[in-house]
Amino acid sequence: MTKKRKISLSEEDLVHSLRNREKIAIEALYDMYSGSLLGVITRIVIDEAVAEDVLQETFIKIWNSFQSYSTEKGRLFTWMVNIARNMAIDKIRSKDFKNQNKNQELENNVTFIDEQVNTVYKPELMGIKDLVEKLKPEQKVILDLVYFKGYTHVEVAEELDVPLGTVKTRLRMAIIQLRKYFN
């Protein structure tokens, strides 16, 4: 299936055009970040249709509260992914969501979602195996619980019955491995 060309801007240009409320900013924002944000949201809410609703609400919030983002405080994605994660958590804790019996146990294995949804296959990510080998399982599980499932490090310590200090150390070690791999 052919798709329209995706719009991509440098982060600086994107922030600039978002500040100016330009239309192209909306398209670029969606094309550049919808997949990454949906990855986080889907792992929390599980249900694909609900996840897409939350993604839409997330973009609305990003757009409407953009004046509260400041480049001084960090990268655009960091700000957006924290909004997305919070909205996903709010969703699964909301009354109507629970009433719909869609509430999946957070204890679900983190890898569960990757069997459920079609994560896009990207040939350029062939190196993924190297990363998996570098990230020790006990580090990866903690990183994924916090980053993709919205656990706090305190909740992780309780859930896995691991001391708080160990959780923090492993989280840091996991991210150091990511840095070696990506940066």
Place this chain on the structure above:
Amino acid sequence: MRVEDIRAYIETGILELYVLGDISPEEKLQVEGMAEKYPEIKAEIAEIEKALEAYALQNAVEPSNQLREQVLNSLTTGFANNNNRT
């Protein structure tokens, strides 16, 4: 703050928690103050952010095709409304 102290602060893992949004508002202000004061801390935060952003991209889930138009419409409607109000 001495170099060793900055190092020790970085090694507590608080900067990772900061980027993950998993710290109290007080700690957040503290980290932001430290980042403003010490370029090493600011640089460390930037590295953590870049790595996590790349990790999210690697774990991306593509939305269905119709969602793009739906989201763009809902935002551009707001866009039009905003313009009307001014």
